[in-house]
Amino acid sequence: MTIDNGQLTVIVGFFLGIGAFLIACDLFRVSFLKTSKTIKNLSKRQKKKTGTLEIWMRDLTVWMSKLVKINEYKRIQLVSDLQTANMDITPKLHIAKAVIKTVPLGLLTIPTLYVFPLIAPLIIVTALFFYFREVKSVQTKIGAKREAIEFDLSRLVATIDKTLEHNRDVLTILEDYKKSAALELKHELEITVSDMRASNYESALTRLEARVGSTMLSDVTRGLIGVPRGDETRLYWSSLSVKFADIQRQMLKQKAQKVPGKVKKLSLCLLVCFMLTYLVIITVEVMSKMGVIFGG
Secondary structure (H helix, E strand, O other): OOOOHHHHHHHHHHHHHHHHHHHHHHHOOOOOHHHHHHHHHOOOOOOOOOOHHHHHHHHHHHHHHOOOOOOHHHHHHHHHHHHHOOOOOOHHHHHHHHHHHHHHHHHOHHHHHHHOHHHHHHHHHHHHHHHHHHHOHHHHHHHHHHHHHHHHHHHHHHHHHHHOOOOOOHHHHHHHHOOOOOHHHHHHHHHHHHHHHHOOHHHHHHHHHHHHOOHHHHHHHHHHHHOOOOOOOHHHHHHHHHHHHHHHHHHHHHHHHHHHHHHHHHHHHHHHHHHHHHHHHHHHHHHHHHHHHHHO
8 A cells, every 4th residue: 555645744744733732732831631630520629520621621721811911900800700700710711711712613714714705704793792791701690699699688688677676696697597598698698707707797797798789788788787886777677678578579570571581482492493303304305205206
């Protein structure tokens, strides 16, 4: 069996590419896939085994983050947003992750320019849309977290209103409530309780208000700050309990109103799937009949 020049060029290029890749991995100190997977799977926070693609994406994101440049103001703001959203990554890693996720879509413009150039701008716009959506995902998570906390505040205020009749210890009230609180509010209360033990109550509650950034929570912290001072807050908590109960009912109505829209979208997708199924069946049958006719 003889090998012509074209085949030899392909083989040499293939092995040169592998060699260049291995040299680049060594220069940039990229760990072996087996090592990365073992370390990741041994992590205490890891609940499931990490896939090969996820390992490659993570290593590539870490490498890309070294090339990302962020001004100091944006970095500080992004650090605060990531902490509020409970995302344990650096601002550069967050930006790099958004870039890595959108680059494959952007690379589709290269073959598209040769096959169908008119659709290339649409792909570029779509890639930019996905990039900015990924970057803004922090604000989306913060909004969802704030909404979940505000939904649970009605129950917290009602509990405080009843408990203050026989107990005015704010730390004990928050400790008891966090056992049955929703996940988002429970996390914030755990931080606040630890902060209250390490510092004074007013500072800890003020930091809670600043972390969440909710006007409803501001009303709650304002009332809690007045309790240790000896202020008469019975009427305040009663009116706040009624107000928050109304807000909770409105939030439930809004969630109920969104359900029909989601059902309609799912029904439309199901209809499209049925139509595609029938279209494929009809096309196959027509092509088979035409094959019989022309073949005969």
